[in-house]
Structures are given as C-alpha cells and as structure tokens.
Amino acid sequence: xxxxxxxxxxxxxxxxxxxxxxxxxxxxxxxxxxxxxxxxxxxxxxxxxxxxxxxxxxxxxxxxxxxxxxxxxxxxxxxxxxxxxxxxxxxxxxxxxxxxxxxxxxxxxxxxxxxxxxxxxxxxxxxxxxxxxxxxxxxxxxxxxxxxxxxxxxxxxxxxxxxxxxxxxxxxxxxxxxxxxxxxxxxxxxxxxxxxxxxxxxxxxxxxxxxxxxxxxxxxxxxxxxxxxxxxxxxxxxxxxxxxxxxxxxxxxxxxxxxxxxxxxxxxxxxxxxxxxxxxxxxxxxxxxxxxxxxxxxxxxxxxxxxxxxxxxxxxxxxxxxxxxxxxxxxxxxxxxxx
Numbered sequence: 425x426x427x428x429x430x431x432x433x434x435x436x437x438x439x440x441x442x443x444x445x446x447x448x449x450x451x452x453x454x455x456x457x458x459x460x461x462x463x464x465x466x467x468x469x470x471x472x473x474x475x476x477x478x479x480x481x482x483x484x485x486x487x488x489x490x491x492x493x494x495x496x497x498x499x500x501x502x503x504x505x506x507x508x509x510x511x512x513x514x515x516x517x518x519x520x521x522x523x524x525x526x527x528x529x530x531x532x533x534x535x536x537x538x539x540x541x542x543x544x545x546x547x548x549x550x551x552x553x554x555x556x557x558x559x560x561x562x563x564x565x566x567x568x569x570x571x572x573x574x575x576x577x578x579x580x581x582x583x584x585x586x587x588x589x590x591x592x593x594x595x596x597x598x599x600x601x602x603x604x605x606x607x608x609x610x611x612x613x614x615x616x617x618x619x620x621x622x623x624x625x626x627x628x629x630x631x632x633x634x635x636x637x638x639x640x641x642x643x644x645x646x647x648x649x650x651x652x653x654x655x656x657x658x659x660x661x662x663x664x665x666x667x668x669x670x671x672x673x674x675x676x677x678x679x680x681x682x683x684x685x686x687x688x689x690x691x692x693x694x695x696x697x698x699x700x701x702x703x704x705x706x707x708x709x710x711x712x713x714x715x716x717x718x719x720x721x722x723x724x725x726x727x728x729x730x731x732x733x734x735x736x737x738x739x740x741x742x743x744x745x746x747x748x749x750x751x752x753x754x755x756x757x758x759x760x761x762x763x
Contacts (some may be wrong), residue, residue: 473682474691481582481688482565485547490578496696497703500527500745502577505658506567506584508559511613516586518559518567519638520654523577525744528700532744536712536737537651543719543726544574554726564686575734577741581689587613589684590637591630593661596676599629600660602636605649610639633657647727648713655711666701712740 483491494501507520521538540556547569548562558570568579585593594600604621611618612635619632628636637657643649665677689697715733719726743749 471691471694473678474689474694476682477685477687478691479564479686479688481568485565486569486572486579490580494580496693497528497700500525500529500747501580502526502741502745503581503583504568504571504579506559506564506582507590507654508584508586510586515560515563517556519556519587521555521567521571522654522658523571523575523579523741525577525741526700526704527744527747527749528704530744530747530749531704531707532710532749533704533707534710534712534741534744535655536714536741537654538571538574538714539647539651539716539727541647541725541727542574542714542716543721543728544570546570547573574729575741576738578745581687583685583687583689585685587634589680591634592680592684593665593677594628594630594633596673596680597661597664598673599627600633600657600664601625601627602633602653602656602660604636605653606644608639608642610635610642646718652711659709662701666705712737 503524503526505520505522505524506518508516509519510516517540519540521540523536523538525534525536526532538555540554542555543552544555545552546555546558546561546566548558548566555570555574558567562569564582564584568582571577572579602625604623604626607621607623609618609620612631614631619635621636637650637654639653640646640650645652665674713733714729714737716727716729719728740749
C-alpha cells in the first residue's frame with residue numbers, strides 16, 4: 425500500500441514538474457516572439473526613417489566627388505557631421521562641423537572639428553567668409569563644397585541635425601554623462617535660465633547637454649575647448665545609443681531622428697554601417713586639430729587656419745583614406761608651438 429502511494433506521489437510530482445517545465449518553455453517562447461516582433465518592428469521603422477531622412481546632394485557642384493558605389497565594410501570613406509542652428513529661421517548656420525574619416529581595413533578612425541568662425545573661401549559666395557555661413561548660402565551642398573575646397577578632402581556622406589534633434593535624442597536616451605573640464609555657467613535655450621556646470625562627472629539632459637556643447641566664451645581654449653566638448657558628447661550619445669540598456673529606447677530615438685535629421689546615406693547601407701560600428705566600436709578615435717590664430721577684420725572676429733596646418737590635416741586624412749597612416753601630430757604640435 426505504501427509503495428502504491430509512493431508511486432502515485434512520484435507520478436504527481438513528475439506531472440507537476442512537467443507542467444512547470446511546459447510553462448517555462450511557453451514563457452520563453454513568448455518572450456522570444458515578442459523580442460523577434462520588436463526587432464522586426466524596429467527594422468521596419470528604421471527603414472522608414474532612413475527613407476524619410478534621405479536627401480541627396482547636387483554632386484555636380486562638388487569637385488572630385490566620388491561617383492562609384494562605396495562598400496562601407498571595405499572601402500575607406502568620410503562623413504561630414506553638420507549641427508545646424510536654425511533658431512532664427514531660414515536655412516540657418518552650421519554651428520558644428522565635424523569630419524569623420526574611417527578605414528575599415530586598417531581600422532583607423534579620425535575626427536576633426538572645424539571651428540565655425542574659420543575664415544575660408546566659400547564658392548557659393550565667391551569670396552572668403554566664416555565657414556558657418558556656407559550653410560546659410562546654399563545649404564548642405566554649399567557646406568560640403570566649402571569643406572572640400574578648404575581641406576582638399578573628398579566627402580562621401582553627410583549627416584545634419586538641428587538643435588532640437590540633439591536635445592530630443594539625448595532626452596530619449598535618458599541623458600548623457602560628461603566629464604566637465606572646469607566649472608562654468610551657461611545659459612539654457614528656451615528658458616534662458618543659467619546653469620552651473622561643475623568640474624567632474626555630470627549627468628545632463630538634452631537641454632543641458634546642448635548648452636554644454638555650445639558654450640565658448642567662458643572656455644579658456646575658445647573654439648578648441650568647445651570642439652573637444654562636442655566630440656565628447658557625440659561619443660557619449662553613440663556609446664549610449666548602442667548599449668543594451670538603451671534597447672527599449674530605440675523606438676523614441678528613431679522618431680527623433682526622423683523629425684530632425686537629413687543624410688545622403690542610403691537605407692540599404694544602414695545595416696552595413698551598424699555591422700561596421702560593431703567591429704570598430706573599441707577602436708580609438710584619433711582627434712586631428714586644425715591650428716590657427718584669432719584675427720579681427722572690419723570689426724568681425726575670425727579664426728584664421730595656418731596654411732601649414734591645413735596641409736597637415738589633408739596629409740593625415742589622406743593617409744587614412746589610402747591606408748598609409750602615420751603619426752604627424754608630434755611634429756605638427758612642435759611646428760605650431762613655435763609660431
């Protein structure tokens with residue numbers, strides 16, 4: 425009798441365990457279907473956003489513009505990042521200009537920030553002016569043409585965003601953490617309130633991050649200090665956007681991008697860019713500095729790049745594009761320190 429009861433209990437226990445096991449499998453299957461469905465939805469939405477943001481440039485106006493198709497995971501290429509200040513209406517001005525150069529084979533990446541007050545020849549105007557005026561006189565095509573004219577570097581892709589887009593993306597990601605180089609105050613857009621940024625690590629929301637990257641007058645390094653903060657913020661945004669913790673936030677980020685970003689990167693290349701980033705995400709990004717001096721002409725402030733520095737920037741970028749990169753920073757610094 426006791427053996428019979430024991431067998432019955434064992435059968436009940438096995439049935440119970442099987443029931444629990446089936447529920448666990450069902451739950452895992454459900455989670456898998458939800459995740460797969462969400463990935464499918466994100467892929468579908470990302471494709472729509474890519475089509476929404478796509479805007480080609482007038483290649484006929486840009487000298488030496490590469491016409492052949494670029495294999496993103498194999499061929500070296502350049503991307504011009506343009507931050508547009510359109511708060512006063514019209515086309516606006518390019519408040520931020522960053523040129524990224526990538527060589528997938530050699531795994532070399534460089535980033536150069538071009539000071540917005542750089543005085544250079546603007547083909548659309550037919551004269552020299554601040555480089556940020558190139559955008560208000562011809563938009564993206566004029567800006568690319570001007571940067572190409574200035575540095576003699578081919579530009580394959582561009583990405584533009586306005587201030588609202590920058591704020592929205594940072595907020596959708598839950599803010600970013602920056603390392604404030606020194607304590608200063610900056611005025612926030614919209615509310616016009618003043619915020620104090622304390623030296624050291626700080627968590628910033630979108631509005632605070634925008635004021636952080638725009639501040640220049642209180643920086644002892646002027647435009648160069650601001651450029652470094654801009655690079656830091658861009659790197660933090662990319663780092664956070666590609667982290668697992670931001671997986672559920674990507675939907676909102678895609679909405680922000682669709683509303684505020686324009687690019688000539690075709691939607692068919694987006695997957696290649698993601699795969700390339702995954703293979704290069706731990707690669708150190710080399711910062712290239714454009715050297716020059718301050719000058720006031722007709723009561724207007726300009727940054728005048730040294731011709732030697734422009735030549736060295738071209739040489740460094742060209743070496744990355746050709747796979748013959750070599751370190752010229754030390755000699756460049758010594759050269760300009762003596763001027």
